[in-house]
Amino acid sequence: MANEIRTKYGHTAKDIAQDFAEQLKYTLDADTYHVDDQAKYQAAVLAIRDRIIHQWDLSRKTQRAKSAKRVYYLSLEFLMGRAMTNNIINLGIEKQVKDAFASLGYQFEELADIEPDAGLGNGGLGRLAACFLDSLATLELPAYGYGIRYNYGIFKQQIRNGWQAELPDNWLENGNPWEVKRPSIVYPVYFGGEVKVIRENGKDIYKWVPAEQVNGMAYDTPIIGYGGKTINTLRLWSAMSPAEFSFQEFNSGDYTEAVRNKINAENISQVLYPNDTLYMGKELRLKQQYFFVACSVADIVRRFKRNPNYNWKNFPNEAAIQLNDTHPSITVPELMRVLIDLEGLEWDEAWDITVKTLGYTNHTLMPEALEKWSVPMLGSILPRHLQIIYEINHRFLQKAVAFFPFQNDKIAKVSIIEESNPKMIRMANLSIIGTHSTNGVAALHSELLKTSMFPEFNQIYPERFNNKTNGITQRRWLLDANPLLAKKITEVIGDGWITDFSQIANLKSYADDAAFREDFNKIKRSAKETAAAFLKKDCGIIVDPSTLFDVQVKRIHEYKRQLMNIFNVILIYSRMKEDKAYRESFPPTTFLFGGKAAPGYVNAKLIIKFINNVAAVINSDPQVNKSLQVFFMPNYRVTMAEKVIPATNISEQISTAGLEASGTGNMKFMINGALTMGTLDGANVEIQEEAGAENCFIFGHTEDEITALKNNGYNPMDWVNKDAEIKKAVDLVTSGHFNVSEPNIFEPLLRSLFEYGDKYCIFADLRMYNDMHNKATDLYKNNIDEWNKKAIINIASSSKFSSDRTILEYANEIWKVKKCPVKKSKTDSALEDAKNN
Ligand SMILES: *Cc1c(COP(=O)(O)O)cnc(C)c1O
Numbered sequence: 001m002a003n004e005i006r007t008k009y010g011h012t013a014k015d016i017a018q019d020f021a022e023q024l025k026y027t028l029d030a031d032t033y034h035v036d037d038q039a040k041y042q043a044a045v046l047a048i049r050d051r052i053i054h055q056w057d058l059s060r061k062t063q064r065a066k067s068a069k070r071v072y073y074l075s076l077e078f079l080m081g082r083a084m085t086n087n088i089i090n091l092g093i094e095k096q097v098k099d100a101f102a103s104l105g106y107q108f109e110e111l112a113d114i115e116p117d118a119g120l121g122n123g124g125l126g127r128l129a130a131c132f133l134d135s136l137a138t139l140e141l142p143a144y145g146y147g148i149r150y151n152y153g154i155f156k157q158q159i160r161n162g163w164q165a166e167l168p169d170n171w172l173e174n175g176n177p178w179e180v181k182r183p184s185i186v187y188p189v190y191f192g193g194e195v196k197v198i199r200e201n202g203k204d205i206y207k208w209v210p211a212e213q214v215n216g217m218a219y220d221t222p223i224i225g226y227g228g229k230t231i232n233t234l235r236l237w238s239a240m241s242p243a244e245f246s247f248q249e250f251n252s253g254d255y256t257e258a259v260r261n262k263i264n265a266e267n268i269s270q271v272l273y274p275n276d277t278l279y280m281g282k283e284l285r286l287k288q289q290y291f292f293v294a295c296s297v298a299d300i301v302r303r304f305k306r307n308p309n310y311n312w313k314n315f316p317n318e319a320a321i322q323l324n325d326t327h328p329s330i331t332v333p334e335l336m337r338v339l340i341d342l343e344g345l346e347w348d349e350a351w352d353i354t355v356k357t358l359g360y361t362n363h364t365l366m367p368e369a370l371e372k373w374s375v376p377m378l379g380s381i382l383p384r385h386l387q388i389i390y391e392i393n394h395r396f397l398q399k400a401v402a403f404f405p406f407q408n409d410k411i412a413k414v415s416i417i418e419e420s421n422p423k424m425i426r427m428a429n430l431s432i433i434g435t436h437s438t439n440g441v442a443a444l445h446s447e448l449l450k451t452s453m454f455p456e457f458n459q460i461y462p463e464r465f466n467n468k469t470n471g472i473t474q475r476r477w478l479l480d481a482n483p484l485l486a487k488k489i490t491e492v493i494g495d496g497w498i499t500d501f502s503q504i505a506n507l508k509s510y511a512d513d514a515a516f517r518e519d520f521n522k523i524k525r526s527a528k529e530t531a532a533a534f535l536k537k538d539c540g541i542i543v544d545p546s547t548l549f550d551v552q553v554k555r556i557h558e559y560k561r562q563l564m565n566i567f568n569v570i571l572i573y574s575r576m577k578e579d580k581a582y583r584e585s586f587p588p589t590t591f592l593f594g595g596k597a598a599p600g601y602v603n604a605k606l607i608i609k610f611i612n613n614v615a616a617v618i619n620s621d622p623q624v625n626k627s628l629q630v631f632f633m634p635n636y637r638v639t640m641a642e643k644v645i646p647a648t649n650i651s652e653q654i655s656t657a658g659l660e661a662s663g664t665g666n667m668k669f670m671i672n673g674a675l676t677m678g679t680l681d682g683a684n685v686e687i688q689e690e691a692g693a694e695n696c697f698i699f700g701h702t703e704d705e706i707t708a709l710k711n712n713g714y715n716p717m718d719w720v721n722k723d724a725e726i727k728k729a730v731d732l733v734t735s736g737h738f739n740v741s742e743p744n745i746f747e748p749l750l751r752s753l754f755e756y757g758d759k760y761c762i763f764a765d766l767r768m769y770n771d772m773h774n775k776a777t778d779l780y781k782n783n784i785d786e787w788n789k790k791a792i793i794n795i796a797s798s799s800k801f802s803s804d805r806t807i808l809e810y811a812n813e814i815w816k817v818k819k820c821p822v823k824k825s826k827t828d829s830a831l832e833d834a835k836n837n
Contacts (some may be wrong), residue, residue, distance in 0.1 A: 009054065009828030010090075013099035015418060020047040033367065037579065038174055041114040045143040045177040048087060048097065052222045054828040056231040063142040067307070068820040069317060071136060071143040071811070072300055074331060075324035076149050076289065077126030077272070079154075080118035081638025083178050084111075084220075087410055090138075090224040093264075105807035108387075116171045117637050119153035120236075122596075124664050125363050125554040127638065128441075129324055129335075131664070134473040135414040135697065135807040137225030137232045138499060140819040145465075146296035147201060147736065148288060149179075149219045149236035152271040152718065157596050157635045164597055164605050164610030166274075169827035177235075185218035188242060189291050195384050206341055214265040215240045218296035226475055226499055230822045237295040239268035258339040262271050274599045275554045277369040284379060286373055293331045301338060312345060316356035316596070320815035323435065323610040325363045325600060326371045326427035329619040332358065332434030333388040341384070347391070358435040359814045361468070362428065364661050365448055372424035375417070389425060396408060396433050403460050413615040414456045432457050437814045439468045442662035442683040444703065468810055469683055470662040473805035474501050477668045484523045485672065489795075492516065501802035504671075524647070524791075531647035539634050540820055545592050547629065548780050551674070552652035553636050556604040559659040563749070563760040564769060565652055567612050569618070569630055570729045573768050576624045585782035588627040592637030606749050608632060613738040628734040641665075646672045649787075650776060654769065656760040658703035660684075667801035673791035677776060679765070683801070695790040699772040700765040710762055716758035723767055 005749065010016070010693040024030045029037040049743035063070065088094045089650055097110045121127060129145065155166040190210030198205045216237035221738040222233040222682060241262035267284065268291050300319055323329055332354060363369075379386040393416040404410040416433065432438050432454065438461075440446030446467030450458040456466055479486045479498055487495065494507040510516040528545035535541040543549075552565050569591055576583040593611050597604035615630035651669030651677055653660075660682035670676065670687055679700040680685040688696045709730035719731050732738075739745050753762065780787050799805070811817050 009051070011096055013052065013096045016047055016051075016093070016096055016100035017103050018127070019050055020044060020104070020619075021545055023047050023050075023694050030122060037110070037114055041111045042056040042175070044101070044111050045084065045098075045115075048084070048091070048093075049178065049222075051091060051093065052087070052224060052231060054235075054833075055228060055825055055831075056222050057228075058825050059142075059231045059822045060233075060534075062822045063820050064306075066820055067318065068142045068777050069817045070303075070319055071141060071815050071817050072319060072321045072755050073132060073136075073143060073145045073324065073831055074293065074296055074297065075129040075145065075147050076319060076327035076339055077124070077324070078118070078129045078145060078236075079120030079121030079123070079126030079638060080130045080221075080234075081476075082112070082115045082117055084115050086134075086476055087178075087222075088495040089480055090134075090226045092099055093569050097423060104124055105692075110660065114833060115172075116169075117153075117639050118171065118176075119169055119637055120133070120147065120272060122154060122274065123193055124271070124662075125276075125325060125473075126506045127826070128470055128664060130638075131471065131476070131803040132807055133223045133232065134225075134235060135471070135501070137223045137230050138227070138385070138473075138475070139807060140225060140821050141232075141807070141811055141817055142820045143231075143232050143817075144231075144603070144665050145223070145234040146292065146299070147234070147236050148269050148272075148292045149238040150269060150272045154272055154596065154637075155599070157275055159608070159612060159632060162609045162616070163405055163440040164608050166599050179219045180221075182218040182220060185299070189214050189216055191290070191381050193383065195387060198361075206384060206387070208337075208341065212265075213242045214268055215242045215614070216290060216291060218295075218299070221255040227824075229824050230820075235296075235299070237269065237292050239291060241265035246600060254767040255363075257503050269365050274596070275600070275616065277364050277366050277557065277559075278598055278601065279369055279371050279648045281372070281374065281377070283377060283381065284380065289327055290330050290334070290382060290385075293328050293334050295335050296328075297338060299487035304811065308786075312339065312343065312349070312353060315353050319357055320817055321358050321584045322810070322815070323358060323360045323431060324331070325361060329360070329371070329427040329431040329434075330382070330385060332430055333382075333385040333392070334600060336388050336392070337500065340388075351392075351395075354434060355436050359437040359439070359810075360404050360431040360435040361439050361441065362431075362445075362449055362453075362661075363747075364443060365445065365659060367791075371427040372418060372426065375423040375425060378425055384812045386425075387538065389430065391417060392430070392433065399459060408703060410456050414460070429457075430453075432461065436464060437466060438464050438659065439466045439814070441468065441470045443467055443469060444680075444685050445661040448658060448703070466813065468814075469686060470664050470667070471801050471804045471806035472664050472671070474498065474504075477645070481642040482523075482672055484526055485520075485646065488516075488519055488523060490766065495590070501804055503798045504799045505796055507792065511789045511792040514785070517785055520673065520788050520792055521784065524649070524788075525765075526673075527646040528811070531643045534640070534643040534801060535631075535772065537631060538640065539631060541631050543592070543631065544588065545647075546554050547588040547590045547594060547627075548650065548777065549590055550650040550652065550677075551592045551594075551648040551669075552654070553592070553633070553641060553644060554665050555664075556595045556597040556601075556607055558603055558607075558752070558760050559760060561760055561768070562595070562611065562654050562656055562764060563753075564760075565591075565593070566607075566614055566630075566764065567726075567729060567733075567766055568702075568770050568773055569628075570614060570732065571766075573614075573618055573624060573628060573726060574729055574732055574774075575725065576628065583624065583627070584784050585781065587626050587777050589629070589777065590627075591630045592633055594633040594640065594644070596636060603748060606746065610746055610749060613742075617738055641668065645669055645674070648672065648674040649780065650674060650773075651676050651678070653681070653684050654700070654765075655679060655681045656765075657701055667798070670794050670801060671798045675776065675787070675794060678772060686800065690800055691794045695793045695797075697767040697772045701761065706761055714757065714761065714764065716753060716763040719763040721768075725770075726763065726766055744822045820831060 023046040028039045088097045101108045153169045158165045192211035221234040335354045339345040352392045416429045440449045497503040651674040653666040663684040677697045
């Protein structure tokens with residue numbers, strides 16, 4: 001008997017094969033005649049999920065029993081990628097699972113390949129949230145991620161004749177076997193209507209009478225800490241039409257109106273907005289933000305009030321809520337509303353609790369990314385919240401006047417309300433005022449927040465500003481993505497680095513070990529072969545693994561300067577065409593580009609087209625294409641990053657200094673032994689500090705110099721005209737060499753450079769970039785051993801960039817949360833559980 005009820009817990013290959021077979025037969029009813037790969041994949045996930053459920057439940061129970069303070073990470077984006085390999089690695093059953101499938105004659109990798117990426121994010125911000133969840137669980141911190149269960153994630157990118165085309169990402173098409181639907185966890189969310197004021201016992205009571213209701217239902221995904229002890233939850237909300245609301249219309253016979261309303265309600269969680277670092281004032285977006293904030297706050301409050309002796313004063317000791325950018329910043333007035341209108345607290349007490357509970361992370365210095373909602377729009381969707389925001393602002397400005405007497409310009413800057421027409425609500429100002437912590441995501445960025453973006457707030461609240469340099473999880477980005485390198489590292493320094501990345505420093509001495517460098521070289525070559533096979537299958541691109549891989553993968557944005565990269569390629573190309581010695585000495589190189597452009601961002605889409613046209617000319621030119629190849633890899637996403645980054649030699653991190661808040665792609669490349677070709681921007685500054693300047697290729701104007709350059713009237717043509725090589729490359733482009741049969745298509749790009757003043761200073765940095773790039777290719781060609789040494793030193797110097805370090809800083813300095821160890825369960829008796837529940 002005891003053995004039977006434990007079958008789901010068994011971790012041997014045989015137990016897993018048995019469970020898989022049962023899932024295939026009984027859950028999916030697959031038989032010899034109709035079993036397809038999709039069914040096998042679903043059965044595989046369900047068999048693995050069976051090994052998660054018990055410990056997941058135990059994690060919740062332990063955290064509850066110990067009344068542990070919990071972290072709530074509110075994010076409109078979670079760019080998770082695939083879960084399968086990551087989960088079995090973290091559970092510690094990778095070998096058993098692979099053996100189980102092998103024993104049945106299945107290839108594990110083929111099943112794993114069926115999983116669609118969970119692409120519920122645009123880029124770095126969403127991926128950061130995913131890395132943080134991994135670190136939180138591994139560090140045994142009690143945490144929930146809260147977000148939206150979009151039916152459609154980030155669009156799939158196709159390239160047609162060089163142009164980006166967007167296709168819907170129907171990632172839930174075949175269901176999502178990792179998630180658990182929680183039909184009993186549903187919260188109503190209200191919109192519109194009006195606020196009534198009632199006088200009761202000499203006190204004004206505000207009663208929001210909304211016009212519209214939408215329900216949010218919870219879907220939970222397990223987040224498995226490495227070692228499988230703590231299993232936390234990513235809780236995503238899905239919008240549903242409330243039955244009660246449509247009833248009236250159904251009864252009054254207006255059936256189609258009722259159905260239309262139902263569809264309207266469910267629109268809210270339909271699709272992720274595909275803009276990265278570009279704010280768009282869409283009403284549906286504001287509704288998404290409030291929808292997930294309202295559900296999450298209600299869920300947090302419900303959990304708090306489960307304790308019959310709850311006392312609101314203790315709320316900040318039991319919950320730390322972090323706002324990932326301003327996207328969830330409506331949390332500030334929502335928590336105030338709940339505390340005052342629903343719980344009956346006084347303003348001052350509610351405000352004290354709100355500020356103590358909330359923290360805010362700023363992610364960008366780009367003015368066009370700052371969220372502002374028009375007062376009329378916000379007021380019509382959330383009338384009570386608008387009132388509360390005005391009251392917050394009123395009280396804050398009284399304080400601000402004391403700091404800035406007779407300085408109305410400064411008062412106007414810190415006000416939550418921008419006095420434009422229409423008036424706008426500045427969500428960053430609301431976030432700084434309504435939280436106890438505002439952090440930037442790299443040292444330089446956090447400095448610029450204080451000195452350049454929010455100097456007045458820094459005067460009022462100096463203690464609130466702090467830095468938390470971003471990080472990435474070494475479990476996904478090294479252990480999982482680069483198994484051969486991970487194995488080699490473990491062979492020489494042990495496996496402690498997997499959960500304590502400071503130990504990666506022990507690799508440093510191996511940079512001087514010739515045999516280790518040779519092994520590293522072979523592993524890099526093997527990763528290139530893996531990447532080449534992936535690219536061939538994924539998008540039909542044929543790359544040569546014997547070449548140097550130079551890679552720029554990230555969202556396409558003018559500030560990230562993919563255009564400067566392709567201009568450097570053109571410099572190399574045109575010099576090759578004219579200079580035989582250069583042509584013959586240049587180490588065969590493959591330039592790889594990847595990234596999505598926001599569908600409405602004309603110049604970004606044109607940059608993609610330009611890269612593709614340059615690639616077509618170069619790749620078909622027999623005089624250069626033996627040593628120069630250029631590709632744009634369609635549909636860059638987490639799964640592609642996992643294949644391409646381990647194969648990279650040169651990591652392109654070339655944003656205009658002062659504009660990339662941190663970057664995390666730069667860190668993924670570093671821990672995989674690529675050398676950074678980069679500007680002193682974001683976390684590149686810290687990468688250089690850690691690795692040493694001699695192990696990086698840093699070039700270009702610094703942030704100060706860019707500012708000075710612009711203040712002194714930057715003119716790109718001056719820089720072009722004084723450099724004959726650059727002049728020639730520009731002339732080649734303007735002559736239409738790369739668009740012979742498509743006249744003038746690049747005009748908007750050329751105008752942005754030469755008519756509108758090259759806002760991102762490409763031509764101020766291009767000479768330094770090309771020189772540094774030549775230095776890099778020379779070294780690669782002439783002394784690969786020295787190159788490998790630098791690569792190994794980079795890996796050994798990357799400990800700072802683990803998201804474990806980042807999360808420990810957040811936990812100790814902002815959240816004040818401690819770890820809550822969960823005992824790893826040895827038994828898993830469903831019958832016992834059933835009796836106890
Ligand atoms: C890491 C990552 C990013 C962020 O890259 P940056 O170079 O920091 O902009 C974007 N997209 C994906 C898929 C990633 O994995």
